[in-house]
Amino acid sequence: SVEQTLILVKPDGVARGLSGEILRRIEAKGYSVTGLRMFTPDRELLAAHYAEHEGKPFYEPLIEFMSSGPVVAIRAEGHRVIEGFRSLAGTTDPTGAAPGTIRGDLGRDWGLKVQQNLVHGSDSTESAERELSLWFA
Numbered sequence: 001s002v003e004q005t006l007i008l009v010k011p012d013g014v015a016r017g018l019s020g021e022i023l024r025r026i027e028a029k030g031y032s033v034t035g036l037r038m039f040t041p042d043r044e045l046l047a048a049h050y051a052e053h054e055g056k057p058f059y060e061p062l063i064e065f066m067s068s069g070p071v072v073a074i075r076a077e078g079h080r081v082i083e084g085f086r087s088l089a090g091t092t093d094p095t096g097a098a099p100g101t102i103r104g105d106l107g108r109d110w111g112l113k114v115q116q117n118l119v120h121g122s123d124s125t126e127s128a129e130r131e132l133s134l135w136f137a
């Protein structure tokens with residue numbers, strides 16, 4: 001069925017000038033971009049977005065990193081777009097992500113406390129709905 005998902009180009013992706021390349025890959029796969037915002041998220045938004053990771057060792061570095069500069073928030077739509085974008089993105093750790101994926105082609109490990117892995121994509125219909133209501137309120 002037709003789904004919507006939240007995709008974020010994280011601050012590392014924006015800083016490296018990869019927003020256009022990432023949007024290009026989403027559109028080239030055939031998904032529709034139905035919302036687009038660029039701004040630096042505040043801690044309140046990030047705490048809500050990353051509530052499930054509170055207490056994990058990478059939580060603070062993650063909030064610091066994500067609030068360090070502008071992100072591009074993308075609402076994408078299409079049949080099975082949630083699974084489809086996660087496949088386009090590749091695995092969380094960019095070192096082992098398959099070539100052909102966003103993280104596999106464009107990402108690497110920078111030796112930091114938090115994985116800077118260029119993009120985020122919602123992982124289920126429930127999280128997509130929750131995250132879209134936060135980023136596209």
Ligand code: CMP
Pocket residue numbers: 053058062092113114115116117119120121
């Ligand atoms: P994301 O899918 O946006 O959600 C949680 C983020 O935390 C993840 O992307 C990575 O950026 C980061 N992350 C997840 N697991 C680890 C880990 N083991 N070490 C460091 N950062 C992580």
